[in-house]
Amino acid sequence: MAKAAIDYLYYLRADKLPHMWCPGCGIGIVVKAMIGAIDDLGWDKNDIAVISGIGCTSRAPGYLDMNTLHTTHGRALTFATGVKMAQSTKHVIVISGDGDATAIGGNHFIHACRRNIDITEIIVNNNIYGMTGGQFSPTTPYGAKAATTPYGNIDPSFDLVELAKGAGATYVARASVDNGRMMQKLLRDGMEHHGFSVIEVLANCHTQFGRRNKMSDAVTMIDWIANRVVAKAKADKMTLEELEGKVITGLMYQNKERPEYTDEYDKLIERVQAKTSAKAGSGK
Amino acid sequence: MSSDRSDGSGIVFWQGNEVVAEAAIAAGCRFYAGYPITPSSEIAHVMAERLPQVGGKFIQMEDEIASMGAIIGASLTGVKSMTATSGPGFSLKMENIGYAYMAEVPCVIVNVMRGGPSTGLPTAIGQSDVQQARWGTHGDHPTIALAPAFHREIYLSTIKAFNLSEKYRIPVMLMLDEVLAHMSEGMRVPEPSDYHLVDRVKPSVTPEEYFPYDTRFGDVPPMASYFEGFRFHVTGLNHTKTGFPTTNPDICQSEEERMIRKVMKDADALAEYESYLLDDAEIAIYAFGSTARGARGAVDEARKQGIKVGLFRAITLWPFPDKAIYALAKRVKAFVVPEVNLGQMIQEVERAAHRDMPIVGVNKVGGIPIPPSEILSKIKEVAKNG
Numbered sequence: 001m002a003k004a005a006i007d008y009l010y011y012l013r014a015d016k017l018p019h020m021w022c023p024g025c026g027i028g029i030v031v032k033a034m035i036g037a038i039d040d041l042g043w044d045k046n047d048i049a050v051i052s053g054i055g056c057t058s059r060a061p062g063y064l065d066m067n068t069l070h071t072t073h074g075r076a077l078t079f080a081t082g083v084k085m086a087q088s089t090k091h092v093i094v095i096s097g098d099g100d101a102t103a104i105g106g107n108h109f110i111h112a113c114r115r116n117i118d119i120t121e122i123i124v125n126n127n128i129y130g131m132t133g134g135q136f137s138p139t140t141p142y143g144a145k146a147a148t149t150p151y152g153n154i155d156p157s158f159d160l161v162e163l164a165k166g167a168g169a170t171y172v173a174r175a176s177v178d179n180g181r182m183m184q185k186l187l188r189d190g191m192e193h194h195g196f197s198v199i200e201v202l203a204n205c206h207t208q209f210g211r212r213n214k215m216s217d218a219v220t221m222i223d224w225i226a227n228r229v230v231a232k233a234k235a236d237k238m239t240l241e242e243l244e245g246k247v248i249t250g251l252m253y254q255n256k257e258r259p260e261y262t263d264e265y266d267k268l269i270e271r272v273q274a275k276t277s278a279k280a281g282s283g284k
Numbered sequence: 285m286s287s288d289r290s291d292g293s294g295i296v297f298w299q300g301n302e303v304v305a306e307a308a309i310a311a312g313c314r315f316y317a318g319y320p321i322t323p324s325s326e327i328a329h330v331m332a333e334r335l336p337q338v339g340g341k342f343i344q345m346e347d348e349i350a351s352m353g354a355i356i357g358a359s360l361t362g363v364k365s366m367t368a369t370s371g372p373g374f375s376l377k378m379e380n381i382g383y384a385y386m387a388e389v390p391c392v393i394v395n396v397m398r399g400g401p402s403t404g405l406p407t408a409i410g411q412s413d414v415q416q417a418r419w420g421t422h423g424d425h426p427t428i429a430l431a432p433a434f435h436r437e438i439y440l441s442t443i444k445a446f447n448l449s450e451k452y453r454i455p456v457m458l459m460l461d462e463v464l465a466h467m468s469e470g471m472r473v474p475e476p477s478d479y480h481l482v483d484r485v486k487p488s489v490t491p492e493e494y495f496p497y498d499t500r501f502g503d504v505p506p507m508a509s510y511f512e513g514f515r516f517h518v519t520g521l522n523h524t525k526t527g528f529p530t531t532n533p534d535i536c537q538s539e540e541e542r543m544i545r546k547v548m549k550d551a552d553a554l555a556e557y558e559s560y561l562l563d564d565a566e567i568a569i570y571a572f573g574s575t576a577r578g579a580r581g582a583v584d585e586a587r588k589q590g591i592k593v594g595l596f597r598a599i600t601l602w603p604f605p606d607k608a609i610y611a612l613a614k615r616v617k618a619f620v621v622p623e624v625n626l627g628q629m630i631q632e633v634e635r636a637a638h639r640d641m642p643i644v645g646v647n648k649v650g651g652i653p654i655p656p657s658e659i660l661s662k663i664k665e666v667a668k669n670g
């Protein structure tokens with residue numbers, strides 16, 4: 001990259017720092033990659049809305065010097081859909097945690113995927129409800145300990161990539177906090193993609209997840225993530241046995257053909273107005 | 285590109301739901317999000333047809349919660365927005381209605397009341413959500429809720445709902461009932477000269493000097509739109525004038541008080557009602573919505589029989605007309621309060637009357653309107669005992 005160094009403070013609300021996250025929390029890495037992606041795209045920060053629900057991750061918009069909206073638990077995509085429908089030329093980014101996006105917000109998630117509305121959703125997946133005290137989420141691994149699984153988790157977990165693909169998202173990627181460069185590239189491409197983009201980011205919550213699962217510091221937890229992930233290109237050459245227990249990162253799916261929702265609505269308006277004016281003309 | 289669904293004569297024969305939709309377009313509503321639910325669905329049908337004609341947008345969301353979130357999002361970008369629902373849908377919207385109060389985002393919520401609780405009587409009249417309109421979402425908040433009774437009044441009240449939401453930066457409820465919503469009535473469509481439109485006050489300061497909850501300009505702070513260079517933050521947490529969260533007890537206290545005061549200081553002016561034959565009345569009826577139409581018939585009949593009775597027809601449910609009811613209570617001997625619920629607004633009449641006097645309800649929850657004959661019987665009973 002021959003580009004000038006990124007002026008992070010230009011994109012941040014410096015007066016809101018220091019942030020409220022635990023030292024070493026993975027969310028900070030995601031915010032850094034987001035800024036890098038936006039800077040790379042050259043987007044005007046006046047034209048960007050960053051929208052979140054409730055949880056540790058959902059505090060991210062408050063630190064970004066953009067049009068920011070901290071909504072109700074699980075509902076970020078619903079507000080974002082209203083923003084995007086009303087101002088379809090603007091950039092709308094949603095940032096959510098795993099519980100926010102796929103438990104209480106699960107219905108909104110699959111329908112935003114289905115519509116293929118041009119919103120980028122970043123799901124910071126740290127396998128736990130951090131802010132409310134470490135309860136298990138739809139992505140907590142089988143057997144893991146959480147505040148509400150003192151005997152180990154018996155709930156099966158979601159594969160967010162498969163969920164997004166199955167529901168109709170047209171850009172689906174998985175990144176991880178141990179590889180900021182790859183994350184930034186995937187976020188950038190997801191933001192540029194014209195349609196609904198989902199980027200799952202595997203992140204560490206050592207405070208709530210790690211502490212209960214023998215990984216109570218950030219480094220141990222990030223190592224755990226780093227040892228599990230395999231980049232897509234490498235994974236493609238591996239056997240199923242070799243992939244056992246691994247999580248594949250990279251661009252998992254992209255479809256540039258499917259129509260985007262606000263484009264479809266704009267076409268509908270054109271069609272309706274042409275018909276209405278033709279009718280008005282013939283009636284005179 | 286306007287093309288309302290009238291035939292050009294200016295006289296239309298619309299059902300109440302259609303009136304709401306056409307009036308919303310006239311009020312400048314350009315975004316609607318909804319979810320199918322009886323008996324309010326026709327509002328969505330008309331909005332789906334009409335909005336693209338005027339360059340607006342309609343979306344059918346995945347559920348009621350989503351519809352409420354979407355209209356708040358659209359409104360934050362400066363677009364007047366509305367949703368409509370009934371019964372269980374109104375319950376589902378409550379979470380985000382609370383958000384709109386807290387973040388002070390203008391929007392309009394129509395509730396076509398049906399029988400309840402729960403799924404209740406989906407296709408039949410109810411008036412049992414009136415206290416929910418007041419207190420449905422958690423936490424303290426002011427409420428503006430309108431309950432028109434005639435089609436032309438539904439049209440003008442819909443416009444008023446938008447105007448008040450813009451003026452006070454709050455969600456405003458338009459409370460119809462199934463009978464009004466599905467009844468067709470001849471009406472002359474109000475002309476733009478018959479009403480005025482209100483838009484939210486925009487900031488007069490530069491983005492650098494702008495705060496989304498800046499009370500230097502009064503209890504209703506000027507409101508910027510997203511993407512206009514102001515880059516402000518909005519949250520449902522208690523916040524300071526900057527829009528950022530706070531737990532400072534003094535600021536939480538003063539801001540919550542301001543959010544109530546901004547509406548309640550105008551409570552008397554907001555309380556719209558029609559007095560019918562109340563001047564010499566000894567008995568007053570308090571009624572609203574379609575029940576008030578039947579009550580008027582009962583008043584006429586009772587007058588023929590020599591009973592001095594009149595009708596206080598509330599058009600504004602909330603803020604409750606405390607002063608007007610208090611003054612009326614001093615002049616009359618008794619109140620009769622017919623409503624299609626088991627006694628909701630009667631509690632307010634009792635509270636505002638503040639007197640030891642007969643205040644009796646006529647209450648039906650079987651999914652049928654209250655027959656004027658039953659209101660008449662109650663009037664006669666009260667007259668005899670008084």
Ligand code: SF4
Pocket residue numbers: 020021022024025026027056057126130131204205206207208
């Ligand atoms: S609780 Fe977990 S997710 Fe929340 S800030 Fe701490 S480490 Fe991050």
